[in-house]
Amino acid sequence: MKSILSILFLSLLIISCGKKDETANNTIQTQQQIEIxxxxxxxxxxxxxxALFFEVKNKSLNPDTLYKVTSDAAEIIEIHETFHHENGMMGxxxxxxxxxxxxxxxxFKPRDLHVMFINLNNDLMLGDSVQAELLFxxxxxxxxxxxxxxxxxRE
Amino acid sequence: MSINNPYLNLNPSHNPSHNLSHNLNLTLIAALLLFISCSDNLPILDDLSGKNYKLISQSEFAFNFPGDYKGKIVVAGYIFTNCPDICPLTTNNLRLIQEKINEAGIKNVEFAAISFDPDVDKPAVLKKYAEIRRMDLSNFTFFTGEKNEIESLMKDVGVFAIPGDSVQTSSGNNMIFYIHTDRISLIDSEGRIRKNYLGSQTDTEEVAADIKELSN
Incomplete structure (x- = not known):
């Protein structure tokens, strides 16, 4: 009985370790498919x-979706697009x-897609850097x- | 030898009426040349010369626009500081034109960024907006004003701003993002609008050339 339990425990351990490795490898692989x-x-x-600007390169054979951006730099962060309104107005x-x-x-570029940082927590001076996390x-x-x-x- | 041909007068001074006509022609030619040299290819789009909008600068100086600029060419852009994309581009284009004009040594040109969101854009806000961008304020001013003054000015210069999306910050501040006219205006030394450009996409070389044309 003890040996059966030991074998079962070892099997579960191997299975769970295997799953963990597989997940980790997938994560690395999928992250490498997106380059910012x-x-x-x-x-x-x-x-x-x-506004935050960047280029997203999707190297994979499957489409992906950016749905959220987080950062400690601002209170509210939203994905935005600039659009043309009537009579030469912009919004x-x-x-x-x-x-x-x-x-x-x-x-993501000026006059187009951008990630809007609303109500900045600090001044963002020339040469500073902002950390952010893009969620796909x-x-x-x-x-x-x-x-x-x-x-x-010229932007 | 005398010449009796009535159609040939080699000595016009002997004919007073012809002399008068000749002088008149010369005067007309001179006036025409003067007109050509002073004129430009920029039509008058709007005349603000009879109007004075009471504005307040980022340094809290009261200002009559455009009257206090009389005798100077003005490049004016219309912005709101909560705008993350279009208005910073407009402000930057004003700065690029300013750099070109200052480098060219052209005097008598002023730059103005006028807010159409006076509820938010108080002088201190505009001052911070200018400072963080390290603007050269030697001939560049940010303006705000009372709401009714700003509304009158924007109406007269043809700039529209209508509330679009808004967000509520944790401090209870309702931030409005305007849908607005994207514009920079060139105003001559008499307070007349001579040309409008897309503010966020201005060809800075074009504006600099137009300023040179007006200043000649």
Whole structure:
């Protein structure tokens, strides 16, 4: 009886360890499928707002979805898009998610998609960096560091 | 030898009426040349010269716009500081034009960023907005004002701002994100709007060239 229990315990241990390794490997693999490059945040002041920009490269054969961004830099963080309104007016609105097609790159850039940081906790001065976590439905969490920049010469 | 041909007068001074006509022609040509040299290709879009909007600068100085700028060319952009994308681009474009104009040594040009969200954009807010961006405020001013003054000004310059999405912060602050006209205006030294540009996408070279044309 004892030997049976021992074998059962060992089997469960092997199975559980195997699952853990498999999950870990999957996580690493899926994270590598998403690459975030050209990250930057606009200079802005405490209690004001700013925008985070980057490029998402999806190297996998499957589409993925960015659905949330978190950071300690601001009280509220939302995924936004800038849009054209009538008579040359411009606005922006929150969106729930952004799909990144397979083998494609989605660019978050001025006058377009951006991650809005609302009510900044601190001044974001030139040369500072902001840490953020991008959450994808398939690939999970991707941590990034974005440099605080002045405006580019032509954005 | 005398010449009797009535159609040929080699000595016009002998004909007073012809002399007067000749002088008149010269005067007209001179006036035309003067007009050509002073004119430009920028039509008058709106005339604000008879109006004075009472604004307040980021340093809390009272200002009559555009009257207090009389004699100076003004490049004005319209912004709100809670805007994370379009308005920082407009502000940056104003800065880029300012750099070009200052580098070119063109004097008598002022830059103004006027908020259409006076409930939020108090002078201290505008001051912080300018400081964090390290703006050169030697000839650049951020403006706010009483709501009715701002509304009148925006109406007259054709800038619209309507409330869009909003968020509530933990401190109970309701932050409104406006859908708004994306604009920079070029105003001549007489307070007349001569050209409008897309504020966030302004071709800074174009504006600099237009300023040079107006300043000639």
């Amino acid at each position: 490059i050209n990250t930057w945040v606009r200079v802005s002041a405490q209690n004001m707002n700013t 922006m609105r929150g969106i729930e998610f952004v799909e990144v097609p397979a083998k494609a790159t989605v660019i 439905r398939k690939s999970g969490s991707v941590k990034i560091s974005a440099e605080v920049k002045e405006m580019m010469k």
